Amino acid sequence: MKFKEIKFHHVFKAANFYFVVVIFVITLVFYSHFIPQQQNLNPTITVIEYQWLPKILQDTKNSLVKAEQKIQNFNTGKLLNVSLTALIPQTHDFKNDSTFVKVPDNKYFYEANWDNHLDARWGLKNLTHEKIKISLTETIKAFSKFSNKQGLRFWICHGTLLSWYWNKKIFPWDFDIDIQISWEDLNLISKHNQTFLEDRFFIDVNPWSKFRYHQQHNVIDARIIDKTTGCYIDITVIAKTTLSSGLIHDKSNPPHYYEFEELFPLHETELEGVKVWRPNFAILSLANEYGVTSFEQDYFNKYKFIPEYQEWVYIG
Ligand SMILES: *[C@@H]1O[C@H](CO)[C@@H](O)[C@H](O)[C@H]1NC(C)=O
Numbered sequence: 051m052k053f054k055e056i057k058f059h060h061v062f063k064a065a066n067f068y069f070v071v072v073i074f075v076i077t078l079v080f081y082s083h084f085i086p087q088q089q090n091l092n093p094t095i096t097v098i099e100y101q102w103l104p105k106i107l108q109d110t111k112n113s114l115v116k117a118e119q120k121i122q123n124f125n126t127g128k129l130l131n132v133s134l135t136a137l138i139p140q141t142h143d144f145k146n147d148s149t150f151v152k153v154p155d156n157k158y159f160y161e162a163n164w165d166n167h168l169d170a171r172w173g174l175k176n177l178t179h180e181k182i183k184i185s186l187t188e189t190i191k192a193f194s195k196f197s198n199k200q201g202l203r204f205w206i207c208h209g210t211l212l213s214w215y216w217n218k219k220i221f222p223w224d225f226d227i228d229i230q231i232s233w234e235d236l237n238l239i240s241k242h243n244q245t246f247l248e249d250r251f252f253i254d255v256n257p258w259s260k261f262r263y264h265q266q267h268n269v270i271d272a273r274i275i276d277k278t279t280g281c282y283i284d285i286t287v288i289a290k291t292t293l294s295s296g297l298i299h300d301k302s303n304p305p306h307y308y309e310f311e312e313l314f315p316l317h318e319t320e321l322e323g324v325k326v327w328r329p330n331f332a333i334l335s336l337a338n339e340y341g342v343t344s345f346e347q348d349y350f351n352k353y354k355f356i357p358e359y360q361e362w363v364y365i366g
């Protein structure tokens with residue numbers, strides 16, 4: 051009995067010793083991989099971002115570091131946080147899956163039948179890339195002003211975030227602007243539903259926006275539409291629901307999922323000279339959505355990015 055106890059005790063000690071050795075080796079390997087490069091990194095890569103990096107392949111990491119360096123002067127320095135509770139819907143009807151399935155999915159937003167990136171009511175037929183870009187810029191300018199005044203927090207996402215990465219502008223071939231807002235600010239914008247900003251930009255909020263599970267025909271929660279062109283900003287709401295533990299998401303299928311730290315705090319920056327906010331880990335977020343090749347692919351849609359001009363130039 052006694053002998054057995056001693057043996058067990060020794061085995062336990064030995065196991066402890068090997069555990070410590072293994073942890074030591076893992077730590078050494080980790081540090082030898084990550085610390086040397088860290089000295090060359092720009093300081094905007096934070097400790098939390100480092101926790102994400104081991105998940106990403108080495109060459110991918112180098113692209114991310116390069117991309118981070120490219121955007122390091124894009125920020126004004128202002129941060130804006132959103133609390134986790136702002137993302138959690140206070141109503142509970144949507145949490146009941148069996149009830150939710152019964153919610154109809156009638157399409158709310160209608161697009162022009164000759165161009166599904168224009169509003170059906172106001173869309174023009176003779177718009178050029180140039181005209182669309184001007185219209186979108188004026189729309190985001192009015193919306194940014196409105197948001198500032200109302201305390202509404204929004205951030206650029208998807209293709210708009212990618213175009214921002216290149217030169218803080220909208221791609222010349224883009225046909226819309228994508229932004230996200232929190233669940234809490236959906237309530238705020240809903241109060242302005244069916245009103246015009248500056249007699250021109252129409253705020254239209256989808257009645258299905260309070261349901262946070264996927265609806266194929268109602269992925270977009272709100273739109274800001276320029277009535278002089280039919281061009282619009284697509285707004286999607288980010289909320290935390292029972293759909294996925296911990297992650298926050300929109301209504302796409304599959305949803306775009308985010309970790310809280312990926313988006314918040316927001317960083318103030320500019321898009322076409324207009325003050326906007328971008329996600330905390332904008333680069334990681336873009337890498338997740340479009341892959342790291344999107345940081346280097348400088349030819350698209352017959353446009354080439356010319357570094358000397360910092361512009362996409364049409365080359366036919
Ligand atoms: C932002 O808010 C989150 C959740 O409320 C909090 O955990 C985090 O520390 C805040 N970050 C900053 C920079 O204030």
Ligand SMILES: *[C@@H]1O[C@H](CO)[C@@H](O)[C@H](O)[C@H]1NC(C)=O
Nearest residue numbers: 143145146147148149150152
């Ligand atoms: C969910 O909805 C079903 C059908 O309407 C209802 O019978 C059930 O009690 C609800 N469950 C909860 C938890 O609310």
Ligand SMILES: *[C@@H]1O[C@H](CO)[C@@H](O)[C@H](O)[C@H]1NC(C)=O
Nearest residue numbers: 173174175176177178181278
């Ligand atoms: C485009 O069409 C609108 C009406 O559909 C018209 O008012 C405008 O003058 C046209 N612009 C050009 C450049 O043709």
Ligand SMILES: *[C@@H]1O[C@H](CO)[C@@H](O)[C@H](O)[C@H]1NC(C)=O
Nearest residue numbers: 240243244254255256257259
């Ligand atoms: C916004 O207004 C439209 C038109 O009146 C209405 O159908 C829709 O339900 C409203 N949206 C919200 C979220 O109340």
